[in-house]
Amino acid sequence: MPTWQKFLILPKIIRLARHAPKDRHTAWDRYWAGITATGEDSEVLWDSGSDSEFLGYKDTLLHYLDPRRSIVDAGCGHGSFTRALAGIFPRAIGVDVSEHAVARARSESRGIGNVSFDVRDLTAPGAGAALAAAGFVDDGGANVFIRGVLHVLDDDDQAALVENLKTVAGSGGTVFMAETNFQGNPLEYVSHLGATTHGIPAPLELAIRGLPMPGRFGPDERQRVFPASSWELLEDGDVAIRTNPVTGVAGQDRVPGYYAVVRPLP
Template sequence: MRSTLQKYLLIPRLIGLSRSAPKDRPLAWDTYWAGIRGRGAGSGILWDSGTDNEFLGYRDVLLRYLDRELPVVDVGCGHGRFTRALAGVFPQAIGVDISGHAVAHAGAHSSSRGSHGAAGSIRYAARDMTVPGAARELAGQGDANVFIRGVLHVLDEADRAALVENVRLLAGSRGTVFLAETNFQGNPVEYVSLLGATTQSIPAPLEMAIRGLPMPGHFGPQERALAFPAEAWELLEDGDVAIETHPLTGVAGQSQVPGYFAVLRPQG
């Protein structure tokens, strides 16, 4: 009872912090990325654990379903951690993000390590994938695989539908879509408490996200069924997954958020 009360004493602080978040989605994300300094666990990026452990957990599923002869588009690539990992599997990895500052971070990081992963080349583009036609020529004239991590749970229903239409155009007849999203079922207070927020302190990367970005929702089987309806998409595999975040507290498991993954292919 006492611990529950302590959590809810966070509400006034959270309201105060979130008031400064821009209401315009592209502006919010670009402003957030403009304020990021450093990389990996040394940066302020809330959803970057600083390791490839989460990607390695997806790798077998990617190899099982995605055509390795096709390029892969990383939608919502941010600073490019997953784009660079994908370039170790596919001939070309294309990271796309709504924020030009995010793409600049990604490009700088890739340049410092060379423009190629273990297998393929890497490039980035700043593009809002909820805009009709945004997928046009992103992966050339052919089909592409699509990787989405942590994007759909921050979009409203209309923007999800617009993004999915662009994803369908990217995938074409040969491409496959892999998505991984947070699916935490509690309320916002319980969510930030899971990540280490207390009435005494809020870890800096978490506070930065609360100040600058809209509060996320969740994305699980029900949301997937609405966004990727069965008459248009074939569900190949889905299940639970742990989304790894910045290690904020040093408490085992506190940097992992319950998540959901799915592998889908356009019908017809």
């Protein structure tokens, strides 16, 4: 779409974004409370409805993360990745600040014995220690998986969350992250995700209407919040984050992203 046409979408985006609650936790919980479908025909923007993205991570997870340790899925949403992780780790624990997300994750995980969920703000001081006290962290630490969460937090919240991840990982756990790293302005981002002058796909509209504006998370941000003085970088690179294939337009369901595997230094 030519740039001038993209600008025609702007007033609608601004109108929609005005509805988003200012308090981020309220925004997330209200968003999840309104979701009625996930997986195939999902209303969730970052839900591709398939395990293809996870399968692309599997070899890296098995290579670097201790397969005898539990894994905490930080900011698990409706738990699709938590359930996939439970297939390769002895225990998977999904943690999310939204009660409605966790309720949905629990109900979608019925019958899977090695999955648990916990409602918790992972930016709160002491959240990592509290997870351990609640029995969700193995002696010596648990692995951590985090997808699509750091890029929705501001700098202070990123730092606070990473402090908690450090506690969870302890001396034996390893952290795997995958985040969107779109190099463009918000208008280019919503256009990439399928917004046109004719309309905005419903999952995108729900996100714009309800959620804080996302940022990007790539190598520079990773170096800032997982500094080399405290974290060893084991591997990183580019990745495609799969989103809702709602428009059927080729490439619209893949957002340029970044992944990294890090471990706390002793």
